[in-house]
Amino acid sequence: MKKVLLIHTGGTIAMEENKTTGGVNTKETHPLEATIAELSDIAEITVKNYVNLPSPHITPAHMLELAKFISDETNSDQYEGIVITHGTDTLEETAYVLDLVLQTSIPVIVTGAMRSSNEHGSDGPYNLISSVRVACEDQSLGKGVLVVFNDEIHSAKNVTKTHTSNIATFQSPQYGPIGIVTKRGVLFHHTPLRSSRFHVKDFSKNVILLKAYAGMDGNLIKASANGADGVVIEALGQGNMPPATVPALKDLISREVPVVLVSRCFNGIAQDIYSYEGGGKHLKELGVIFSNGLNGQKARLKLMIALENTSESAKLQQLFLE
Numbered sequence: 001m002k003k004v005l006l007i008h009t010g011g012t013i014a015m016e017e018n019k020t021t022g023g024v025n026t027k028e029t030h031p032l033e034a035t036i037a038e039l040s041d042i043a044e045i046t047v048k049n050y051v052n053l054p055s056p057h058i059t060p061a062h063m064l065e066l067a068k069f070i071s072d073e074t075n076s077d078q079y080e081g082i083v084i085t086h087g088t089d090t091l092e093e094t095a096y097v098l099d100l101v102l103q104t105s106i107p108v109i110v111t112g113a114m115r116s117s118n119e120h121g122s123d124g125p126y127n128l129i130s131s132v133r134v135a136c137e138d139q140s141l142g143k144g145v146l147v148v149f150n151d152e153i154h155s156a157k158n159v160t161k162t163h164t165s166n167i168a169t170f171q172s173p174q175y176g177p178i179g180i181v182t183k184r185g186v187l188f189h190h191t192p193l194r195s196s197r198f199h200v201k202d203f204s205k206n207v208i209l210l211k212a213y214a215g216m217d218g219n220l221i222k223a224s225a226n227g228a229d230g231v232v233i234e235a236l237g238q239g240n241m242p243p244a245t246v247p248a249l250k251d252l253i254s255r256e257v258p259v260v261l262v263s264r265c266f267n268g269i270a271q272d273i274y275s276y277e278g279g280g281k282h283l284k285e286l287g288v289i290f291s292n293g294l295n296g297q298k299a300r301l302k303l304m305i306a307l308e309n310t311s312e313s314a315k316l317q318q319l320f321l322e
């Protein structure tokens with residue numbers, strides 16, 4: 001039987017609904033204890049109650065600390081898989097940071113729940129069981145950090161939360177899930193390409209994330225980018241910006257503040273296609289960096305991580321091609 005380390009960090013999977021007020025909040029004793037007892041049929045589980053936070057309280061610093069904790073725990077080779085329970089709001093961000101910084105090749109699975117422990121149809125126990133099954137699967141080795149939710153297996157790079165309350169909230173818009181969990185087994189149908197891994201001690205850079213809109217001018221960019229080490233913008237369509245933003249973007253680039261563009265579209269890749277004022281081709285010629293299909297929140301984390309290693313524009317461009 002495989003040895004799996006189960007790390008709780010909080011989120012709805014660790015919460016319950018107050019039947020009088022209707023408020024959902026963290027519970028002192030972890031509501032998954034009964035499920036964990038059942039897991040002894042599948043794996044030898046060691047539980048660490050790491051933190052108990054709603055995921056909007058999770059910061060990039062927590063994500064790096066969690067990565068360090070996992071590295072320390074896995075150094076001695078005593079575990080063959082890791083399962084992390086996490087709130088869903090920032091789950092994709094934690095999964096992606098772990099994917100970029102963890103050096104381990106054992107399966108690392110992140111999961112959570114959309115319905116708290118005492119609500120009808122609570123999905124926490126089922127997602128936890130599925131995650132442990134995926135963590136015990138030899139085929140999960142070397143695929144990077146995976147998100148297991150509602151019978152699907154997603155890569156950390158592509159997965160995103162798409163619905164405020166539906167239990168099928170996690171989707172991978174670019175390429176779909178890489179596998180499924182069925183009653184009879186775990187079936188992978190894709191192997192994700194692994195991206196580079198980075199050594200990061202701390203996050204010291206201030207990277208901001210903005211969203212473009214029709215009629216946007218440079219004022220918001222100027223005001224918010226003051227003191228920023230990097231700017232990520234969810235641009236329009238294939239990677240275009242309203243022309244009135246161009247002077248502010250030029251100013252950032254002339255001050256060597258990297259500007260990374262992703263698309264505000266749910267699906268697809270931002271590219272240098274349009275050559276009109278503010279179009280992607282024009283922006284690329286100015287020195288804007290295009291990201292290869294990441295969403296805004298992940299591009300921000302990648303830029304934070306990249307800036308800890310380099311500030312060279314050509315190197316940053318190369319890293320965002322991956």
Ligand SMILES: NC(=O)C[C@H](N)C(=O)O
Nearest residue numbers: 011012054055087088089
């Ligand atoms: N479903 C959830 O876990 C949402 C919750 N607000 C959290 O992220 O902690």
